Amino acid sequence: MSVDKGMNGKAEILGYSTGITGAGPIQLIEQAGRTCYKSQGKITNDSAAKFVLMLRKLGHESVIEHSWVAVRFTGCSRAATHQLVRHRLMAISQESQRYCDESGFFFNNYYVVPPSIIEAGLLDWYRERLKQIDGWYKELQEKLKEAIKAGKTKGKVNEDARFLLPNAVCSEIVISCNFREWRHIFKMRTDIHAQWEIRYVMVDTLKQFQKLFPVVFDDFKIAEDGKSAALTKE
Incomplete structure (x- = not known):
């Protein structure tokens, strides 16, 4: 890990929800959502994305809560991870400073340097x-x-x-959230006014989500400098 750049946070997607029949998270949302309309008969091989996009545009975000994603964050300071744990609807597993020996954090470059x-x-x-x-x-x-x-x-x-131990020491963390909560997190933590470190790692996370689940997250526009993002109007 290099401390010279000041930004070391990385996000690794560990897994996401799948149905018992092998349906992916987008298909799972469609299966749940069509229950509301008794329209399961309209499900086809390519209907899920259109259905979920319709839900998103209508603001029916409760339905997308049926799918979740688990992400491991490494290289983030304790100061950054404690911004994440403020969010409510998530499962959290974090490196414990109570049980882990943090000696040598300096010589192991296990800390973060603010750009300032x-x-x-x-x-x-x-x-x-x-x-x-x-x-x-x-x-x-x-x-x-x-x-x-x-x-x-x-x-x-x-x-x-x-x-x-200072807040600069890195603290590994895994969080799992449903899609709706991830949208809320991205809205809050990629905003231009968010703290620089959490913004950096969450923009990186957003890019991965947009690649895997574009129909749920492609209404976030990442700034040209790649340092922030904003939710666009439909």
Whole structure:
């Protein structure tokens, strides 16, 4: 992982909903949606995309909740992932700083550098402070181990040492959401006013979604500079 660019977040689609008969997420939405109209007899090999597009244009987004996508995010700071977990309708599994040993995060380049730090010529200063914190974290781990061994405390080493960790440290996370919630997330987190890191990784995620599920997500227009996106009017 390079820290020089300041933006390292990556999104990997792990899976998405499929029907028991092998129907993809778009076909699954059609099967559910046509129940409302008792029009299952109109299902053909190529009817799903048209049906889902109709739902989207009419604003009937409750129907697209029947399909979901799971995504793994890596290279994102704790500051970024804590913006994601604020969203409600999702399943979340995140790297635990309580159970994971984060020592060596500096030497492993397991942290994020804000572009402003680089632009201001403060990269060396910033990295030196992170190096210090990494050292303090490891020192606290050792002191806690000694105290536990001596019977002075029943505390947990990583659980308590993590209080020294900065928001810059990376934190891997997997989230699963239905299509409607993903649309809400993209609307909020790719907006030009969103924080730079979450915007960067969510624009990348949106591109992948548009490639796989265009009929659900192609009404988002990505800016020419690739740094933001906006929902267009139908």
